[in-house]
Amino acid sequence: MTRSFGRRLLFLPGTHIGAVSLPSNTLKSISGPWHYWWQAHYVDCLVDAGRRELASKTKFDGASRPSAGRLASRLVTTIRLRNLLRFVNDYYDDMAWLALATLRLEKLAEETKKPGRRRNAYVQKSLTLQFDSASTDHLGGGTFWSTKRDFKNTPATAPVALYYARTGHQERAQSLVTWLNNKLLHPERGVYLDGLRISNGKTELDAAIYTYNQGPVLGALLELGGEDNLRRAALLVDAVERELTLPGTQVVRGDGTGDGGLFTGILLRYLALAARDARLPATTRETATSLVRSTADALWTGRRENQNQATSRRGTPAIVFSFDPQRPASETYPVGAAVELSTQLQAWMALEAAASIPSN
Structure with a gap:
C-alpha cells in the first residue's frame, strides 16, 4: 500500500x-x-x-x-x-x-x-x-458540515464529539451526542440519519443512512461512557447488524467508490472498539467481533493479486481489494482499471480492525 x-x-x-x-x-x-x-x-x-x-x-x-x-x-x-x-x-x-x-x-x-x-x-x-x-446552538446544537453553514449533520457532529471526548471536553461532547440522539437517530431502525439542511430559511431532514456515520457515533458513546451512552452503544451495534449487513450474512455492506469507498472501513474501526470494550454485554461484543471479522474476511477472500506481485508507482498495487465485500476485486477492479486510494484504505482499515481483536 x-x-x-x-x-x-x-x-x-x-x-x-x-x-x-x-x-x-x-x-x-x-x-x-x-x-x-x-x-x-x-x-x-x-x-x-x-x-x-x-x-x-x-x-x-x-x-x-x-x-x-x-x-x-x-x-x-x-x-x-x-x-x-x-x-x-x-x-x-x-x-x-x-x-x-x-x-x-x-x-x-x-x-x-x-x-x-x-x-x-x-x-x-x-x-x-x-x-x-462550527458547534453552535443553531438548530438546537450540532456541528456544521462546512463553512457555508447550511447543513448540520452526523458526518461532522459525530467525529467532533469523539474528538472533544478524547481531549477532555466531555460536556461539549455529550451535548453533541445528545443532539444526535434527539435530532438524527431513527426511532425504529436505531441508526443515525445524515443531517438537517437549511434551505430558504427552512429546515429539511436528509434521511440518508450511511455506514460510516454510525462509526464515530459509536466511538463517542464508548469514549464518554456512562450507563445511558453504553446502552445506546449496544443498541447501535445491534442496529448495524440488523440494518447495514448484506442479506443472510454478518458482512457490512459497501458504499461504492469515491468518498463512499471509505465508509465501511470507518465503521469497522469503531466496531472493533466495541468488540474490545469489557463494559458492553458479551453478546454485543460478540456481534461486533463477528461483523468486523466477517467483513474483513470477505474483503481478503475477494482480493486480486498481480501474478508477478510487483508494485509499480505508476501501475497497480500488488494486491487490489474490492470496494464491495460481496463482489471480488477481479469484478469490481478488473485488470487495467484505475484503483482508488479510498477503497484500498477501506480494506486496510478492515484488516487492521480485525487484527486488533484478540483471538480468544
Whole structure:
C-alpha cells in the first residue's frame, strides 16, 4: 500500500502523500481534486501499523523502510503543504478526521518513547478553534458540515464529539451526542440519519443512512461512557447488524467508490472498539467481533493479486481489494482499471480492525 500509493509531493524530500488513484500522473495529482479526508484516514492506517510494530518490534514494511509512525508524521506535514500551507479546510468533518488521527499519532509517539512534535499540538489547537466555531446552538446544537453553514449533520457532529471526548471536553461532547440522539437517530431502525439542511430559511431532514456515520457515533458513546451512552452503544451495534449487513450474512455492506469507498472501513474501526470494550454485554461484543471479522474476511477472500506481485508507482498495487465485500476485486477492479486510494484504505482499515481483536 505505502509502496504503491505512497509518494513524495512534487518530489520534495521528506514528504509523503497518497496518490488519489493508480495508475497516476504527478501533475494531475496536484491539479486534480484534493481529498483531504482520505489522507487523514491514511494517517490513521499508518498509526494502526505503528501499533503493530510496537507489539512485534519489527517494521511493518521491511527493515530498510521508514517506520509507520515516521511515515504518518511525514504525511501530516505533507497534508499541510498540499493544503496550501494550512490545516484549516472548508469542511469541518475533514478537519475532525485529521484531528482524531493526529491525536492517535501523538499517543503512538508517547508509547514509542519518542518526543511529540509541536506540530501535533498546533494541529489540535488550530482545529479545536474551528470545531468550537462550527458547534453552535443553531438548530438546537450540532456541528456544521462546512463553512457555508447550511447543513448540520452526523458526518461532522459525530467525529467532533469523539474528538472533544478524547481531549477532555466531555460536556461539549455529550451535548453533541445528545443532539444526535434527539435530532438524527431513527426511532425504529436505531441508526443515525445524515443531517438537517437549511434551505430558504427552512429546515429539511436528509434521511440518508450511511455506514460510516454510525462509526464515530459509536466511538463517542464508548469514549464518554456512562450507563445511558453504553446502552445506546449496544443498541447501535445491534442496529448495524440488523440494518447495514448484506442479506443472510454478518458482512457490512459497501458504499461504492469515491468518498463512499471509505465508509465501511470507518465503521469497522469503531466496531472493533466495541468488540474490545469489557463494559458492553458479551453478546454485543460478540456481534461486533463477528461483523468486523466477517467483513474483513470477505474483503481478503475477494482480493486480486498481480501474478508477478510487483508494485509499480505508476501501475497497480500488488494486491487490489474490492470496494464491495460481496463482489471480488477481479469484478469490481478488473485488470487495467484505475484503483482508488479510498477503497484500498477501506480494506486496510478492515484488516487492521480485525487484527486488533484478540483471538480468544
